[in-house]
Amino acid sequence: MADLWTDERLEEVLRDAGRRAPAPVPPGLAETVLARLADEPAPAVDGRWAAVRRLADRVLEWARGRIAWLVAVLVGLVTAVVLVVSPVGATVAEWFGFHGVEVHRDDGPPPTGTPTVPPAGDDLSLAEADALVDFAPRVPAELGDPDQVTVSADRKLLSMSWGTGSETVRLDQFDGEVEPRFWKSVSDADFVMVGPHDGLWLPTPHEVALLDGDREVLLPPRLAAQTLLWFEGGVTYRLEGPFTQATAITIAESLR
């Protein structure tokens, strides 16, 4: 008796209820809207928005030209607005926002020591991890099935790893719209493309910490190895391992 509600029947009942719910179009809606718009200028196709985009594009060009790693390139709305309200040189140069990742420049001496890439920890199968998180986890075909998979306690961050010791490769993925947030302090970085997506390559050892939405430290800072960051389909990816930039990008582009 308990399981009579199949998905199919449930979906059907929902669709029927939705179709039968009354939602009459109010008479004169279009006329009312047009009357309110009658005195408006044409939509600002080439106005502020386009200007912001052009400005962002110019900044990007300038940044790439100078190999200035630290400039925010996001053409996304939030950053674009920041670009408008702040002098380009100041704000943008200090800060790089990457959907859940903050990269800060550190002009001090580069950290010493040998970075270690922690394996994910093998508490879950891929299918179990998949069921826990709000997005569809992806696996790079170049690396095949991960050796270890885990999901953070708050179910927002999924990590997988391949290999052990100094050969470990690690891939973190999380919904780019939510925390947690990786905080990175780096002395060097390059803009790269991962397929059609903007990415950031951090070629040198750097400190990385994991913060929650209130900027509380979830994982203490550790020294991270070479890392590729990119944002694709609403998910932020962070790939870390003992590889070259070209290898990292090849792995990143093989996500399935």
Added chain:
Amino acid sequence: MQQARAGDLDAYAVLVRRHAQMAVRTAALLGAGAEAEDVVQEALVKAYRSLGRFRDGAAFRPWLLRIVANEAHNLHRSGVRRGARERRVGLDPSYAGQADPAMAAETAELDRRVLAAVHGLPERLRLVVTCRYLLELDEAETATVLAVPRGTVKSRLSRGLAALRRTLTDEGLQPDGAEVRHG
């Protein structure tokens, strides 16, 4: 579309008429209830002002519905229109039966219980289930309208359906609309 963007209000009127029904349904089912008319009117005015941001080649419908969904959401948050929440579709016992007075009483009752169950879902699941099933948008449109990744839509849908199944089963409602008689 091009003409509307160039400021041709007649062209925009064509778009408005074509999408008005869906916009009103979206506002009503996402919870604007009796305020759906205001929500849609506001959304259509904002959409016109934002046409410059509309990406060439993108689909107009989900783009518009996203603005409608935002307006409906804002309505909930504003204290000015208190009471709108209570008038939400699923919570008003008289609402589901209004469309067709001749609708069989059992059908109206089934609709009412199902909509009430949807409105009892946590917000994140409620929005996704509403877009995907009540409004019959596809997954990609749902993702655009709610501004969430597509994988998120998938996982919230399956969790939403599971929660609905539990609620309806707990209430003793059978898929044919009959009650399970207790004792």
